[in-house]
Amino acid sequence: MDTDMDYERPNVETIKCVVVGDNAVGKTRLICARACNTTLTQYQLLATHVPTVWAIDQYRVCQEVLERSRDVVDEVSVSLRLWDTFGDHHKDRRFAYGRSDVVVLCFSIANPNSLNHVKTMWAQEIKHFCPRTPVILVGCQLDLRYADLEAVNRARRPLARPIKRGDILPPEKGREVAKELGIPYYETSVFDQFGIKDVFDNAIRAALISRRHLQFWKSHLKKVQRPLLQAPFLPPKAPPPVIKIPETPSASMNDAGDLLDNPLCSDVLFVLQDQKKIFAHKIYLATSSSKFYDLFLMEHEESRHSADRYCKKLNKDLLMRTLSLDTDEDGDVATLKPANACLRTSRSDDTLLTTDLSEDGCVSLSSWSKGFHSMYQELTVNPVSNRPCPMTVIRMDSSIQYGPFKTVLRFLYTGQLDENEKGLMRVAQIAEILEVFDLRMMVENITNKEAFMNQEITKAFHVRKANRIKECLSKATFSDVTFKLDDGSISAHKPLLICSCEWMSAMFGGSFIESASNEVVLPNVSKASMQAILDYLYTKQLAGTSEMDPLELIAVANRMCLPHLVALTEHHAVQELTKAAVSGTDIDYEVLTYLELAQFHNAHQLAAWCLHHVCTNYNSVCAKFRKEIKAKSPENQEYFERQRWPPVWYLKEEDHYQRVKKEREKEDHALHKHRSKRKWCFWNSSSAAFA
The missing domain is CATH 3.40.50.300 (P-loop containing nucleotide triphosphate hydrolases)
Known part of the structure; x- marks a missing residue:
């Protein structure tokens, strides 16, 4: 063995x-x-x-x-x-x-x-x-x-x-x-x-x-040493926290469909046969259909000057005074009569009357495209907010039926088509008239038992829609609200904001004054931050990072209850700080500045990263910014003391180890001298005895 x-x-x-x-x-x-x-x-x-x-x-x-x-x-x-x-x-x-x-x-x-x-x-x-x-x-x-x-x-x-x-x-x-x-x-x-x-x-x-x-x-x-001293253990630096970005919110398809059923902030009214009405939104129709894009762009160009003057006066009248209400002879419905108005609201019989229209007040569309009859502007009460607002009224040809047309509009809002939808062939015909070729192809796929191919069509539809939305944001096309900021103003679109942000939905859909105004004042917000907010709400991506202040954007995003945007901004801020540190830039003061502001605005991941940076560089940070460290909250100071690296116990152990090591070296040196002296005495006495 x-x-x-x-x-x-x-x-x-x-x-x-x-x-x-x-x-x-x-x-x-x-x-x-x-x-x-x-x-x-x-x-x-x-x-x-x-x-x-x-x-x-x-x-x-x-x-x-x-x-x-x-x-x-x-x-x-x-x-x-x-x-x-x-x-x-x-x-x-x-x-x-x-x-x-x-x-x-x-x-x-x-x-x-x-x-x-x-x-x-x-x-x-x-x-x-x-x-x-x-x-x-x-x-x-x-x-x-x-x-x-x-x-x-x-x-x-x-x-x-x-x-x-x-x-x-x-x-x-x-x-x-x-x-x-x-x-x-x-x-x-x-x-x-x-x-x-x-x-x-x-x-x-x-x-x-x-x-x-x-x-x-x-x-x-004989060569065995006495037990040696043990050097203290230096704990490894804790890895920096990873900024986790939650999954990107969906494209709010269901919200867009709900917006068609409950048309808050609508600016388009379709009038079909039997005087059936469908309220809609220009921005959704124009970004989904080239036909509607050309139509609304044409309307905008033709009535730009007169419409601007009228809308300014109308907004002033709506905000500064109560509009006079006239009741017809039967006393059943009130009719809104602004001063010098050429438009009139719908009456009780659900007919739309256009009286005293100017020469360019009504545009005939029968020669422009099949399925359309005419287009004009009218002051109409929104069925959801119950407030009067200027509306683009489009009368459709009698060949356009209510049910199939509503299905086409729902597709333009959501990009989806229910396979069990009734009257798909009629839907395809209206899609052909309105040049919505994606929808026509989807109907053909369903008819040919190839509905699985519609997924790719839907993806392509949303890509094109997103590109047009970006274009409308950059050019302020079809915008219906302007944000007044500290250093300028930015135009936007209420329907898109309502579907992308609950905070915006509450502001424009509730009883706040902003819901009835085309201008919204946002104090303490810069144009760069608001542009980043709008880019995110429209595209679900963080853009324009070169000009924005991350802390200001985090504050605005937290104020608007956008946790996903907060996470994106935290990730961007950490990337920029890390890049600066790698290049040799001193980021300690900037990190200390970020820390408590990030905590205050619920940017907990950025705050955790800042805490980690301060703790892992505690000695150097404290040497340069001792007053700033002492000015932090008691909770942060307690965290620094508990998580600082190297830890206090290691520093004490290292001092003790070095001190005992020197003492042992002195003892070993003295012992070595003593042994050498004894050996020399032994050899000296031996030599003398031999002599």
Whole structure:
């Protein structure tokens, strides 16, 4: 057997090392890490159970363990035998202590009771069973000093005692107990693979030095050093938090369809046969159909001057005074009569009368396109807001039926077609008249049992629609609202804003004054930030980042309840800060400026990144901006102290290590001089005797 050969091999010292300590302090993990080089993740280490007394029989059955038991320490070949023990205090461990060469006494730095038991129970037991055996004290689970204890507690077994921040012991506590017992002290972390070799190599040194005193004739033990000092463990820097961007919100297809059914802020009124009406929105129709785009653009060009003058006067009348209401002879419906108006609202019989129209007030469309009759402007009460507003009225030809035409309009709003829709052939005919060729192709696919091909048509439809929406935003085409900002104004479209933002929907759809106005004042908002907001609401993308202030955009996005935009802006801000730091720019002051403003405006991811930057560069940041650090909130200052890198306990340990190291170097130097002096005296006396 190899085990017998180790005992018989010359100059190979067999060391029996007994590992003791309370339950669940990490004894068996430590043995496994040395005996078979286990490398598990932290959460596996906490959740996976390894049987106690693992190592007693492994040297006989596991070749890997036997090979790793052989080592060379200070030029001495050794064969290390590790003995695991039960942590229960009432167990009988005399068999394990028998003929032991060194005892490794363990406690957990996350369990103060285990350190108390070192003095009250374990030291006495070791002294009773093996009083002359050297002992070293080991603090296990060092990684818990800087770990995320919430995540650690979630990974532990359900009935395990949760670890609290106050339970974590600083290194000086273990050193104090070791000094009181007169034994060396080391710390280990199986998770970080730290201190494992230090513990067992110095345990071997302690055993060999004890053996050298008893077996002084073994000359190969003369070079064995006393247990060495352990340099403190510098925890790794925590990785910067990753800015997570939630999934892009959908294109609000259902909202667009709802807007057709509940036409808030509508500016188009279709009048069909039997005087049936459909309210709609220019921006949705124009960006989905070239036919409607040309129609509304033509209307805009022809009536631009007169319409502008009329709308300005109308807005002034609506906002500054209550419009006079006339009741017809029957007293059933009120008719709105602005001063010098050439347009009139619908009467009770649902007919639209156009009286006193100017020469360009009504445009005939019968010669322009099939299916259209005429177009004119009229002041009409919106059925949802119940407010009078200027409306473009389009009378359709009698060939355009209400149901199929409503289906065509719904497609222009949503880009979708229900396969079970009734009268698909009539829908296809109207789509042909209005030149909505995508819809006609979708009907053909459904008829030919190839409806699966409609998905690609829908995607292409939305791409074209998005491009036209961008164009309308940049040119302010068909806009119906203007935002007055600190440094300028921007035109936009209420229907698109209502479907893209609940805040905008509440503002334009509620009882606020902005819902009846074509101008909205937004104080403390710059043009660049508002442009970025509109770009996002129209395209779901963050554009124009070169000119915007990320903090201002975050503040506006938070004010408008747009968490996805906040995340996009956080990601952009972190990218810019990281890029600046890599290029050598000092970003510390900018990060400190971002921190509490980001917290105030619910940009929690950006705030977490700023906290991480300050903590991982705490010494340099504090040296330059001590006043700014002290001016932060108590919560942030507490976080800095708790998460700063290097941690305070490491700095204290490093100072202690350097101080003790210098003292030991002085002792070794003095001992070396003493030995050299003794050797010189010995040779001098020998020479004199020989002479």
